[in-house]
Amino acid sequence: MRSHLLLLILFAFFVSLVFAAIAKDDVREQIRYGGAMFAGFVVSAIVLGWLMYPFPL
Amino acid sequence: MRATAAEESQSGNLVLLCLASWAIPGAGHLWLGRRNKGLVFLVALPLMFAVGLSLRGRLFPFDFSDPLVLLEALADFGMGATYFLSKALGYGAGDVRAVTYEYGNAFLVVAGLLNLLVVIDAYDIALGRK
Numbered sequence: 001m002r003s004h005l006l007l008l009i010l011f012a013f014f015v016s017l018v019f020a021a022i023a024k025d026d027v028r029e030q031i032r033y034g035g036a037m038f039a040g041f042v043v044s045a046i047v048l049g050w051l052m053y054p055f056p057l
Numbered sequence: 058m059r060a061t062a063a064e065e066s067q068s069g070n071l072v073l074l075c076l077a078s079w080a081i082p083g084a085g086h087l088w089l090g091r092r093n094k095g096l097v098f099l100v101a102l103p104l105m106f107a108v109g110l111s112l113r114g115r116l117f118p119f120d121f122s123d124p125l126v127l128l129e130a131l132a133d134f135g136m137g138a139t140y141f142l143s144k145a146l147g148y149g150a151g152d153v154r155a156v157t158y159e160y161g162n163a164f165l166v167v168a169g170l171l172n173l174l175v176v177i178d179a180y181d182i183a184l185g186r187k
């Protein structure tokens with residue numbers, strides 16, 4: 001797998017899963033917390049990616 | 058003030074619990090009866106570590122002359138038995154030419170650090186803080 005986006009999504013999934021399991025005890029809260037964290041990871045990465053787009057390497 | 062036998066026994070159990078939790082991700086939670094959490098850690102963390110290895114990430118050596126390499130080695134070491142098993146099987150040599158090398162390192166390092174957080178969580182549960 002070489003897709004940056006897919007690797008980012010996989011990374012965000014694992015980290016969100018473990019953090020949700022550590023931070024919350026109730027399954028519903030875990031899903032809500034983990035989902036919010038996962039979405040935060042992915043959306044912020046995409047936004048930051050687009051913000052960096054105009055800058056040359 | 059000297060610790061009583063019960064307190065010493067409890068602190069011995071805590072050390073054993075933390076060691077088990079470090080060596081096998083989720084073992085501490087399973088020990089404490091938190092089965093669902095323990096199973097999540099037992100599956101997710103070694104899988105994340107394995108993804109890191111499959112992306113040709115490197116298990117860094119304990120090189121005291123390079124602080125960043127040393128920190129990465131400590132983070133990798135956080136995976137416990139999985140780290141030693143991977144080393145013994147010859148994985149984790151790393152291929153710096155691979156496109157996925159840095160991604161692999163990120164997966165390996167973060168898996169180790171997350172396992173250390175899991176150890177702290179198990180410790181807190183054992184002390185009744187959670």
